[in-house]
Amino acid sequence: MSAISKAWSLPSFLFSVFVFYWSLPIFAITYRIRFGNVVKRNDMLDWAKALVAFFRVTILKQGELSLYRGGRCLYLCNHRSWADFFIDTYLTEGRAALMSRWLVYFVFPVFCTSVIILRGIVLFKRGTIADKEAFNAWLDATLGKSIVPGLLVYPEGHRSLKPTSLPLKRGMLHFAYSRKLPVQLIITRGKEQVMSEKTMSVRWGRTLVVTYSKVLKPSDYDSFDAFFNDIQTNWDACWQSSYDKPTAGVPQLSMRDAHEYDYPRRMWWLQLAITLLSIVLLVAVLGGTWMGVRAGLATLGSVQQQAVVLGAVGWMGASLLRSFL
Template sequence: MSMMRKALNLPSFLFSVFIFYWSLPLFAIIYRIRFINVGKRNDMLDWAKALVAFFRVTVLKQGEMTLYRGGRCLYLCNHRSWADFFIDTYLTEGRAALMSRWLVYFVFPVFCTSVIILRGIVLFKRGHIANKEAFNAWLDATLARSTVPGLLVYPEGHRSLKPTSLPLKRGMLHFAYNRKLPVQVIVTRGKEEVLSEKTLSARWGRTLVVTFSHVLKPSDYDSFDAFFDDIQHKWDACWKSSYDKPTAGVPELSMKDAHEYSYPRSMWWLQLGMTFLSIAILVGVMCGSWVGLRAGLAVLGSAQQPVVLGSAAWIGASMLRAFF
């Protein structure tokens, strides 16, 4: 049954990954990403909003706390699937650079190149860090050049579909403590229901539940251990709030007056060039795919019609299921 379910999920999943992969040119063409504007803008938030709208996601907000907008901040989010990238960018209103492995760049090079230009992502090699001081100095310099004030990290370290959290890793929390960087926990339920590479599934019209913690300031703690213990306490409380509390009457997340940025002229030109280049590549890929598809169908001969009808039924059933 599991294999049959994955087979049924596959067309809608691949379609969703296609939209995600080519999200920069697709949303630039319809101007959901305002890549030509010379005034203030927030391309990362535009990109995330467009994908959230594409998947018809609704976000409910548990509790009284909202996103911290006071300046530099380390945002801690739970790690569930590829959907984390655009959903957590949306939840942090494009205020935070994503900290991610270099592998992500090779999986999604188009939008990652754009985000590198916007200085909205910090890519690192996974594994043991031999010289932590050198790594932290590099991270300080990288963040200092970023347009956005925050940094978004996944303290569990790995994507997990378990109903409970993985143990929190301490590395970036040491960084925050030593730099006196405020920390906010953001736990969201249901991100993997939108798009999951582990289950090869995508769904539209999902409702997510997010909980924001109070902001924790390292200067309020006498030791790192006390700081970490309070983060763990806030993390567990947010997890319970998002995953266990009833959602009846819980309001939708409100996003008013999200901050926009004045991009340096060099960044503006690079982003403009990357966007036009990605549109040209997309057009080339689509034309090449159409030619290849026609050639492939021609080879089938008399089997062409039943193959097309069978494929259409499979794709239609998959897309229909993704809405329920």
């Protein structure tokens, strides 16, 4: 990607990252996240739905298979960009805790704090696990405290923009096999077109294509190798379905009534508190930014002020226009 293209994309990309970063208070203020409801709700799905709508994403579903809703499940998704977090949460209907590195928390602390309260994320340190049994026991305990039945994992391990998959890592598949945890694969084409931190680009109005696999149950296999080989076979087939098959006539993903949860009282109050605090912080940040911009402009002459404002508005406008094309 050329320097000129990156410069053109930068304002709209930064705007999208701002909305993503402050998505909790923004969508709470508009009540897309129903943080005040005392009845059943699904805040993770509300958050994902709001971002999918904000980016005007359309999702087509290849094949007859749909999301597994039968209970505990390990969902395996392809890893493309930051957009994975809300798109895959949407595709799993908020039924799965995201498994992610601790670094993600420091990049997006506001919504991550909310998801920690909802027990919808499992954060771990990247690196070699010295004691796998201890890690698995910790993971068992962590998942046992969650109200969502699934776990969402990226088995490629790294984000990639390649048109082919990275090799699948076996660690979490060993975990699924040892716990007799059903596995479903979810491969989606085009997530990096919505937003990509690697190319610093964003596009509104993109159409994605998703393929769900059949549910693979460890109890149906005589060995881990047989289980892994079938996962690889189905992964490759789902990839080919999403990436290579024609999309003419492919129906749009239809999300029927998703499951909602009775949040425990402590979780409800903590979620209310972090949401209200995030709204206060957002207002403070916006107010401080406005005062900083005004103070900066005040150091310039009137002609210079007009030139800076017009240049900034034109740059942002051109960048947004390009992102909608």
